[in-house]
Amino acid sequence: MTMNPPTEPDGRLTAFGNQLIEVHLWLREELARLREDVYAHPERPRELRAHCLTFCSAVTKHHSGEDEGAFPALAEQFPELRPVLDELARDHRQVADIMRELQELLGDLEADPERVRADLDGLAALLESHFVYEERRLISALNALDAPGWRAAAPAFLSRGQMG
Template structure:
């Protein structure tokens, strides 16, 4: 997802690409900063100004950031480590306590986004392209051993793509099909590509669970499939958004 905060010092908007974890009527984000010694800038921003903007790929909404404390933070962080041990590896090598933040959406349905849907879609696609390039670079330089940062980046991308495609499949695609019946064949192709990419993501996650020298070809196949899909989606749908 994209998280936009207000700069603690500058007062300007800052947007970060983050993985997130659904937790009932809120979502959770982790201030790991890649295992660095300092909290990420977005964390300092939301501590100073808890009102943030969340963009999930289809919906954009305002939320209030709540920093989890004490036992609640520890219990949830333990659950997150069970899902992705990389968080625990980060925490073990630094002295600061990695923060966990809940983003709480006010009652009511999420809005459609800041500005045209086409601009939001392009921003999300740009973020995915950037993350893919980062992951490939890390894979190419890591050899057969994958560090915690690489695993977390890959799994974050997998989760983000899954959530983005689910939002399109259940929201954007049906709405476009109803308004523009002539797009039926295009949407069918895009949905089929969603299904194919989901298979690629499962295969990549399987390789990550048992890292091997075959990871780079898996990443390249995912990049090829996703790049073609993003280009098709932009060419075919943006004129209608």
């Protein structure tokens, strides 16, 4: 699916860094919804698992897009960011491990709701820390990034999937 990049009211393209913040806000909202579901309805593991799989898929798509597209482009144009990009890529692997564990846990119809909540709370804390660090360290570079191919269609890490 091709998505037109967001534009400002005057028709200018929204800077890539600003788009990243928008995607992070959306992911934060979706995670909050998932956490609310887990706390309010632990007796519905199948529905929670489906919601978790959808959320985890969105995060995986976002992080894969960063690892495969954004980070190499940033490293090429801003080599001084390589240590930051390496650290963020390590975070991505850690997030993927936690999401995999959470999905397995939710696949067990007898899963302990407290353990599910604890894993989800851990994921939320890690993602929030990751998003804040990434935004603080990369927004300026993303806003200055010259990536003409991204202007025709938003790259994967800047798109929001359909959830809900």
